[in-house]
Amino acid sequence: MSVTLLLLFLTLPMVSSHELRRRRSVAPFLGSGGSSSKAMLIPKNLWHCGSDGFTSDYSYSVVEESCPTLAAAINHCCAIHDDCYGQQFPREMCDQDFCKCTKDVTRLPTAESTRCRPFMEKEACLAIEFGGFFAYLFSNYSDPSSPSNNDLVVLDNTPESDYMNLYSMCPFANITLASCAVNFNLCSSVHSVDFCAADLCHCTMDAADTDVLHNDTCLPAVTHTCRAVLSHSSRVLASQNTRNLFIIVLSVLTIVSLGFVGIYMFTKSKGSSKMMEEGKYLQIHTVESARSVNPLLTNTD
Template sequence: MNKLIIFCVMIALVYSSHISIPYEFWHCGTESVKKQAKEMAETSCSNYTIALNHCCAVHDDCYTRQDGKDNCDAQFCDCFEKNSDEICKNEFTTLACAAVEIFGLPAYSAAAKREPRNKKILISPGLEALDTKYRQLYDVCPGNVITISSCAFAYNLCANGTNTNICRENLANCLEAINSTNTKCVRLLKFISDSLRLENVIVVVSDIVDEDALDIDFMKTQKNSNRENDDAAQLFVVLIIFGMVLFVICAGINNFDEENQGIIPADIAPRAIVVNPNKY
């Protein structure tokens, strides 16, 4: 029972906003008051409807197994108590608990003979790898079919969000909280729960590997970028030095030209032609 309370509290935290549950998946109340119970819960307990609905699913299965009316009702009221605030308690859960305790005997007696309310509720979570195994739960856990379906329903709602790791963990907790004395049922529940957690580990490891790969790629890119920057810097320095040398050479040539402007070496200067008039 403690596991059930923990699970319901967790899903109450996950679904902290109003969610309207389809009528066929609503488990609180007998057929005559089911609609009114749904409306009251969604009005007064909008942040807790998923958790409260799961409490009702567990209570239905407890009646089906004939685990004792007082025992089933005590678990039900405890589950409601742990998953409601003051407004919810005052306007719905306290009343629902009292109604079950006072008027629940006919429902408890009829539960021993009934089939699941609606075959449509026997759904599986959207997990392709575990779909076949999950559907087998309905055959090997006949006393928990409504709870198993409620676990799948809660998962499918959760999986519409972004963090499916939390959804898988919640589903594993939900299945582990199921009360069964059937050995095959217990084994299959454990197998699916362990598989869900293993998948979470694989996802986490995969994410870590991907992050490491990104880090390595980034380091390589950064290293290549640094290498390119170093090469560019070296080339820039060489060009500066070359420019300075060229400047010095050019400056020296200019100075040399200025200092020696108009001076022509004697060995290459044209000689003046002297005309001797006496010769003619």
């Protein structure tokens, strides 16, 4: 095992070595856009489902109408499938992995999953099974005339990650890496960065695993980026914890201060009542004493 993989295994257990780690990011950011959103989360230029303009537009419209909150996860399945075709892995394996990926995305018993599941199982899977031959034929990354031609996406809120470097270090996994970045950005727009960082590492490590030809350069680059993102997320989490601790301390001091003010006001009020009672008693006692000394102060007929 190389030094890089050894360090990765020791410091990043969730992204350990290729032999020991089971790939898991078929849809790593499931629901990353937020379950309450009803808008299409993926812009058209970043949509990877469909082998041509017509099938791309059709699949986009179906997902937009039926299951927009699942769009990011479904699109990631398509991104993995595109890179699988591009590297000319066995076509049957690519298609089976795609269908399993979309099945995992739509497995939850939600209204959107129920609406989207028939399209993914009956139309999308059958379409690539019977019509994916030409897409597979013209997706050879080793052929300079068949580049991936996808938009390269960088991470939001993590300036030190050097994510753009991954596209040159992992040229045969660019579409998957771009989808990882899109999903992370959607996730971090709803949640804190530290909530999404581990999923990003799983996603990028799985992408690195698939780029077998460039594994020597791809895996170390992904490891570096993953460490940078996790380090940044740790600082964000520490900052949040410090802020939360400050808020708690401030709240406790406020409550204690209000308690002291309440006790002081209660004590002062009680003291004032006692003084008033003593004043009334002193006044009555003085009048009675005066009457006993001076009979003229008594009422006479």
